[in-house]
Amino acid sequence: MIFNVAQLMKSPFGSGAALEADIQEEQVQLDNDLKVIGPIKGHVRMRRVNQGLLVDGWVDLTTELECARCLKHFEQPMHVTFEERFYPTVDVVTGTPLPPIDEDDVFPIDEHHQVDLTEAIRQAVLLAIPMVPLCKEDCAGLCAQCGHDLNLGPCDCQEPEVDTRLSVLKQLLQNEKSS
Structure with missing residues (x-):
């Protein structure tokens, strides 16, 4: 121009x-x-x-x-x-x-x-241009295990196994949610 x-x-x-x-x-x-x-x-x-x-x-x-x-x-x-x-x-x-x-x-x-x-x-x-462009604000992204587009629905992957070192933290969070 x-x-x-x-x-x-x-x-x-x-x-x-x-x-x-x-x-x-x-x-x-x-x-x-x-x-x-x-x-x-x-x-x-x-x-x-x-x-x-x-x-x-x-x-x-x-x-x-x-x-x-x-x-x-x-x-x-x-x-x-x-x-x-x-x-x-x-x-x-x-x-x-x-x-x-x-x-x-x-x-x-x-x-x-x-x-x-x-x-x-x-x-x-x-x-x-945004640093992190998103197709929509609530884009769910891709499954970290199988790559399925989570915007289309949930995938059939199982929950990933938690590192045994973090299992104590997981129990603490579950106890906090139940109380």
């Missing part, structure tokens, strides 16, 4: 522009095991600041994730907000190269005065 910001960079500080974002799923490659399903819609606002642009906005998208408990793939709708700084690599008026910025969390405005929001949006989406 590339925007030409030459006119905005020539504007006084505080000037801005608002744009609608419509990104095709092929344009945003999240990760090897994560993918976007369908188009990405959103809104982007750019503001001219002292050394470049402040870009913020939101995107709505659907990702395909794998449940951490039952390992089934499921679709997860997401609303992701982002805010990033973009600094020019060349002066917009003279075309002379500018010294590079020593900060890691900034994105460049290229020599053609274009801003590519794809990487900023990709990073925001990756940060918004």
